[in-house]
Amino acid sequence: MTDPILPSWRPGPTRDAIVDFLAAAGEIPPEQRIAVFDNDGTLWCEKPRYTQLDFLIWQLQRSIAEQPDLDDVPEYAAVLSGDHAAIADFGLERVAVALLSLFESIEPEVFEQRVRTFFAETRHPDHDRPYDRMVYQPMLELLGVLASRGFSNCIVSGGGTEFVRAISHRVYDVPQERVVGTLVTYRLEVRGGRPVLLRTAAVQGKLNEGGAKIENIQTALGRRPLLAAGNSPGDADMLEYANTGELPNLALLVNHDDDQREYAYDGVAGSFDSEERTQETAARLGWSQISMKDDWAIVFPER
Amino acid sequence: MTDPILPSWRPGPTRDAIVDFLAAAGEIPPEQRIAVFDNDGTLWCEKPRYTQLDFLIWQLQRSIAEQPDLDDVPEYAAVLSGDHAAIADFGLERVAVALLSLFESIEPEVFEQRVRTFFAETRHPDHDRPYDRMVYQPMLELLGVLASRGFSNCIVSGGGTEFVRAISHRVYDVPQERVVGTLVTYRLEVRGGRPVLLRTAAVQGKLNEGGAKIENIQTALGRRPLLAAGNSPGDADMLEYANTGELPNLALLVNHDDDQREYAYDGVAGSFDSEERTQETAARLGWSQISMKDDWAIVFPER
Incomplete structure (x- = not known):
């Protein structure tokens, strides 16, 4: 019932x-x-990847469009090329911390706005709906x-x-x-x-x-x-x-x-x-x- | 009006x-x-002393009744004898940290209960009302x-x-x-x-x-x-x-x-x-x- x-x-x-x-x-x-x-x-839902990791990758793609030499950072290169073996070698924590530096020296309100933009502009890769509807x-x-x-x-x-x-x-x-x-x-x-x-x-x-x-x-x-x-x-x-x-x-x-x-x-x-x-x-x-x-x-x- | x-x-x-x-x-x-x-x-009210300091002194008096050699700790001796010069020499922060050790290794619920007992059993020295009515x-x-x-x-x-x-x-x-x-x-x-x-x-x-x-x-x-x-x-x-x-x-x-x-x-x-x-x-x-x-x-x- x-x-x-x-x-x-x-x-x-x-x-x-x-x-x-x-x-x-x-x-x-x-x-x-x-x-x-x-x-x-x-x-x-946390699959196929943590939503926050997809957010960090999304930010990396935006940052690299403006600053192409970010590709020289090995952790970033691994993420961008989807090199899962390299990511596993670094460990998810090290990769995540490297990605956090993309937000260094910004105010909390600016960070919050970026997160909101991510949710507004992206969709879950498998379920074709916004991440926050997962x-x-x-x-x-x-x-x-x-x-x-x-x-x-x-x-x-x-x-x-x-x-x-x-x-x-x-x-x-x-x-x-x-x-x-x-x-x-x-x-x-x-x-x-x-x-x-x-x-x-x-x-x-x-x-x-x-x-x-x-x-x-x-x-x-x-x-x-x-x-x-x-x-x-x-x-x-x-x-x-x-x-x-x-x-x-x-x-x-x-x-x-x-x-x-x-x-x-x-x-x-x-x-x-x-x-x-x-x-x-x-x-x-x-x-x-x-x-x-x-x-x-x-x-x-x-x- | x-x-x-x-x-x-x-x-x-x-x-x-x-x-x-x-x-x-x-x-x-x-x-x-x-x-x-x-x-x-x-x-x-924070006078004549911070309420929390009076709480710490109250706890010290209770602890020392059970464990008299606590009096050997110089910061405690200064507090108990009201030696303001010695307290000033130590600095309030050092004295407070010394007093915090009276609560070492107890669970948060036990600490909370002690604070409540303090408020129930004591009165403000100048205003003759419970501290939480100050x-x-x-x-x-x-x-x-x-x-x-x-x-x-x-x-x-x-x-x-x-x-x-x-x-x-x-x-x-x-x-x-x-x-x-x-x-x-x-x-x-x-x-x-x-x-x-x-x-x-x-x-x-x-x-x-x-x-x-x-x-x-x-x-x-x-x-x-x-x-x-x-x-x-x-x-x-x-x-x-x-x-x-x-x-x-x-x-x-x-x-x-x-x-x-x-x-x-x-x-x-x-x-x-x-x-x-x-x-x-x-x-x-x-x-x-x-x-x-x-x-x-x-x-x-x-x-």
Whole structure:
């Protein structure tokens, strides 16, 4: 039977667990009602590449049109020629950091505008719709019902904080201060007598994956979440943290098992050393597993 | 004439500036309506000592009752004997960091509970009321009207983030994620098979004063504030940042000139090297100056 508040969720133990959690949460003081969601692969599609990586490549192509000698940077050359072996040799992190330097010394508002332009001008390569319509309809419904029950929804992403913030309000109704991701550092300059904040290419602290997600949830949000949703070993620590608090809680693990409507793949390793260990923890703690194939009546919103 | 929404504000140019700003802000998209407030000396009283310092001393007295040899720590001995010369020689920052180690290796929830116990069990030394009733009634009214107009009120304090968070919701109706202060770092341990987050005694990054307030506003809140209120040179950068954006904005500087109802003193120096430079910037940019003596009909709430 269709649930009126979660119409895209098929009946079954996962939907039941959500409904039970919502009932239990009614007893919890509203200021403790915190829900955290990983973004890539949990709220929106992360294949064939992370959306943020496609954004960085898009920026590289624009930059190189104006400044052709950027092609001399080996990481850029590898990206532009689609040399997957070279990218793998560098490692995705090194490539991403090299690409971040394309935004060095610009103000945050300018960065935000570029992200918005990217979303307005590009389309997902396989699904021929804007990247920000590659969100999962069932998760949008879950965000909606949580917000209506007094929850503060938060995004806790391994991706760039400012990248996600540029769309969080419009796409997820999540305000910028509730986006916790990987941050760049800023530097302050005085220009024309006024203070100007500029991006650097340096990452601030650790990448927001694995145990760092727990630390950053505390420093950014100030309390333990009651609901945590993720899809990869990099989310497992966060799910375990939510799931071992003293208040009613819910850990949701999205499994990508639908190669017809989305993609079928295992999560990549984070601080949990393998998908296997994630699955073992999920089984031990009784996490609710979402089968995209079986639990979701539709995956993406109507166009 | 009394203003129905700001009844504790006397008529005059400061109240007029607030009313004008509120009218102008109605045209701004709600997600851009960000107001930031310094805490000590701006939202609540910071004399004769910072409330957080009294909290740390309270904790030291409790710790030393159980562990008398803590008295051997020179910074602690100076604090306990009220040796102001020795404290000045160490510097307040070094003393505060030494006191922070009293909370090493405890979970954030335990720290929060200690702060709450402090507020429940102690009273302000001069005013004989709980410290959390040493808030300024006119500023509570300002927070209230801003919230009712769709603003997200945020606290941007030089004090400890987690200290302020323990009371921000109850005292100011500000959720924990909108408190931006000086952070300690955390470390993660596995205890009994579950992840446990523990405080360290190390400060994360810079103290949240001066230019650091601008950087931390961006990293924590993701956009430039439209209203900024402060009282010391350590707030001047933040006020200047709000005041030089492109949208309608308001910078408010609280001047402590009421030795009858509160205290009369100049703000202490932050990155703005002197009160003089703060006043020069205030005059140049036309900041609204709050005279506690003249602009506020009452200072503290009814008991």
